[in-house]
Amino acid sequence: MNKILLIIQREYLSRVKKKSFLVMTFLVPALIIGMYGLIAFLTVKGGDKKAQVKVIDESGIFAGNFKNNSSVNYITTKESLDAAKKEATESGEGFVLYIPANIESDGKIELFSTKKAGLSAVSNMEKQINDLLRNKQLKDAGIDPATLKEIDPDVNIDSIELSEEGEKDSSAGAAYAIGFAAAILIYISLFIYGAQVMRGVIEEKTSRIVEVVISSVKPFQLMMGKIIGVGLVGLTQFILWIVLSTTLTGAAGKLLLKDKIDQVKTEVSVNEAGKTIEQVNAEGPAAKILNAIQTLNLPYILGCFLVFFLGGYLIYSALFAAIGAAVDNETETQQFMFPITMPLLFTYIMSFSFIVNNPDSTLSFWLSIIPFTSPIAMMVRLPFGVPAWEVALSMVLLIAGFLFTTWLAARIYRVGILMYGKKVSFKELAKWLTYKE
Amino acid sequence: MLSIKNIVKQYAQHRALDGVSLEVEKGSIFGLLGPNGAGKTSLIRIINQITAPDQGEVYFNGEKLNPDHISKIGYLPEERGLYKKMTIGEQALYLAQLKGLSRSEAIKRIKYWFEKMDMQTWWDKKVEDLSKGMQQKVQFVATVLHEPELIILDEPFSGFDPVNAEIVTQEILELNRKGTTIIFSTHRMESVEQLCDSIALINRSHKILDGKVKDIKNSYRDNTFHLNYSGAFPAEKAGLFSIVKPADSENVTVKIAAGKTPNDLLSYLLPSIQILELKEQVPSINDIFIQKVTQLS
The missing domain is CATH 3.30.70 (Alpha-Beta Plaits)
Structure with missing residues (x-):
């Protein structure tokens, strides 16, 4: 037992001390923060630089009725179209919105600019024009727009999840996001850390140190020591990432976004009465997702993430170790990698194309129960709500799967590590399983 | 010291050892000879408990071979190497601790041996900075650090220049004088005549000859x-x-x-x-x- 600790210690320290580990540890949170920063920066900056739109309204219907929003400023002008066009050409910026007199029959509204107009600015204009035009036509038809607004049904489906704790606001969007993030993280890390185990085994084999080591310890101890050591490296990396990125983004968010948040708040309160639909939509989804994420049981999901990551890692890294033992160098691993990558890749694709849309279907159920696919599939299903017994069953099978693959891998490993210069086939591997110690 | 009784080791289609029996006396230098593929390495792996025999038994100091004996045996395999990225000192420390030495004891002994073998400056070097002969020296030291009662050396001189081969030979003889039993597997017959008291010749999975070097030579006069x-x-x-x-x-x-x-x-x-x-x-x-x-x- 003491010896396996020594092996774990060596495997762990030799990896954690590497420069690449340090780089990864700081690079990933830095990237996350960078992205946050960029978004914050663009939001703040975008507010400063509004598109200036000169409105030349020959119909007289719209004059002065355009409402400015965070990205577009409307200026109604009496200039002639040609003069305005000329000015825009000379200054090289600004937009000219031309509304002909016959707009209500078959006139075409035109937008002139030296640069291509942004999609959101154009859709904002279209929407405003449509709204105003409709209001006018309603008025012309003798209907008061105010009356219409009162009877306009504003339907917005709130999905409320029924659970024993009572009603709980949930959002499919947030569930998607959390499930996806966890599944992708598990998928990628199974490969990264599994491959590290495999490379470690190959290194020991090609450097010929393995026979020295197994004259002191059992091959099984060496294999498990390596698997656990690398697994701990993975956990350390995750924990450092989580800690670093939450503290740093928290701090950076406060610094960068404080002004902006205040600004948005005052804007919202000022504009409460006359706020446009666009603004509600613009602020809506982000806030909604944040709220929804808060309603999800994060510690529970995080706990499940750790269990399924560890379980999946132990299952697959044992197989990776067996592959490493069966070959002489990394180029020979291809043929054995295929059956290992297949279930992972399959689940990964199914998660995004099927499970997420049908989290409670029979196929989704089985994918999240079978140990080889459950680490990814269950994480996608989990945020949608999975009965406790299914989670428990999946975890029990995960442990059983881990015991099975470790047993299998250990038998291949102990024969393989002492076998040099032999091209091994699957048939050969099957034979190794029956060898006596 | 070591009694090997009627060992049979069967691989899928190939019988590596077929009823091999040997006696190695305490304090002797024993030569295990045989052409390539004769079964020497299989036998050595069984003594080191890396594999187990299908039939037969091995006794170490009269006790049936068991995991407690691992720390009493030092093994220098023919296929040997070191971790490429680890420093020499750390490797020696790691291997010594795996044999059951405490950290402080291991450090003390490594320092003693490094000094003895003129390797004091190597502690922080990496394997990639050492020549093959230098690596062999490190491996030899790692084999004897835990002061085993039995040392098994498989082709110990491969990769050594004559000067270092002589240094290692002298170390082996000195260890032997202090009472360590040594099993030697090699193709280099001149070193066998120089060093070994007894030999066993294995060919095609069978022992075909064994005994004291002097007696064997006499019987072939x-x-x-x-x-x-x-x-x-x-x-x-x-x-x-x-x-x-x-x-x-x-x-x-x-x-x-x-x-x-x-x-x-x-x-x-x-x-x-x-x-x-x-x-x-x-x-x-x-x-x-x-x-x-x-x-x-």
Whole structure:
């Protein structure tokens, strides 16, 4: 037992001390923060630089009725179209919105600019024009727009999840996001850390140190020591990432976004009465997702993430170790990698194309129960709500799967590590399983 | 010290060892010889408990081989290496701790050995910075650090230049003088004659010869003598001697007939020639090895 600790210690320290580990540890949170920063920066900056739109309204219907929003400023002008066009050409910026007199029959509204107009600015204009035009036509038809607004049904489906704790606001969007993030993280890390185990085994084999080591310890101890050591490296990396990125983004968010948040708040309160639909939509989804994420049981999901990551890692890294033992160098691993990558890749694709849309279907159920696919599939299903017994069953099978693959891998490993210069086939591997110690 | 009793090791289609029995005496240097693929490495792996035999038993100091014996054996495999990215000191420390030494004890002993072998400055070096011979030295030190009762060396001299080979040879002899039993597996017959007290010859999974080097050599003496002389050498005399190698004008190899002694030969020859040298031709282990192996194949 003491010896396996020594092996774990060596495997762990030799990896954690590497420069690449340090780089990864700081690079990933830095990237996350960078992205946050960029978004914050663009939001703040975008507010400063509004598109200036000169409105030349020959119909007289719209004059002065355009409402400015965070990205577009409307200026109604009496200039002639040609003069305005000329000015825009000379200054090289600004937009000219031309509304002909016959707009209500078959006139075409035109937008002139030296640069291509942004999609959101154009859709904002279209929407405003449509709204105003409709209001006018309603008025012309003798209907008061105010009356219409009162009877306009504003339907917005709130999905409320029924659970024993009572009603709980949930959002499919947030569930998607959390499930996806966890599944992708598990998928990628199974490969990264599994491959590290495999490379470690190959290194020991090609450097010929393995026979020295197994004259002191059992091959099984060496294999498990390596698997656990690398697994701990993975956990350390995750924990450092989580800690670093939450503290740093928290701090950076406060610094960068404080002004902006205040600004948005005052804007919202000022504009409460006359706020446009666009603004509600613009602020809506982000806030909604944040709220929804808060309603999800994060510690529970995080706990499940750790269990399924560890379980999946132990299952697959044992197989990776067996592959490493069966070959002489990394180029020979291809043929054995295929059956290992297949279930992972399959689940990964199914998660995004099927499970997420049908989290409670029979196929989704089985994918999240079978140990080889459950680490990814269950994480996608989990945020949608999975009965406790299914989670428990999946975890029990995960442990059983881990015991099975470790047993299998250990038998291949102990024969393989002492076998040099032999091209091994699957048939050969099957034979190794029956060898006596 | 080590009793190997009727070991059988079967791989899928191939029987690596077939009823091999050996006795290694305490404090001896034992040579395990045999052509490539004879089963030497299989036997060594069984002694090291890397694999287990299908039949037969191994006794270490009278006890059946068990995991407690691992720390009493030092093994330098033929296929040996070190971790590329670790420093020399850390590797030696790691390997010593795996053999059950405490950290502080291991450091003390590594320092002692590094000094002894003139490697003091190597502690922080990486394997990639060392030559192959230097790596072998590190491996040798790692093998003996835990002061094992039995040291098994598989081709210990491969990769050494003559100077370092001599240093290692002297270390092996010194360890042996202090009571360590040594098993030596090698193809280099001159080192076997120089070092070994006893040998066993394994060929095609069977032990075909074993015993003390002196006894084996004696048993392979066939009364052949080499003569350096001047004068006219007389013809063969049946019942006394026969000429093995035809003489040039000064040298001849003769075989003395059973029951006769060199003195009988001399008294017969003295009247006719001047004898300058008479020397018995004792077969070398190398000759015996080749004779035994080719005779069976």
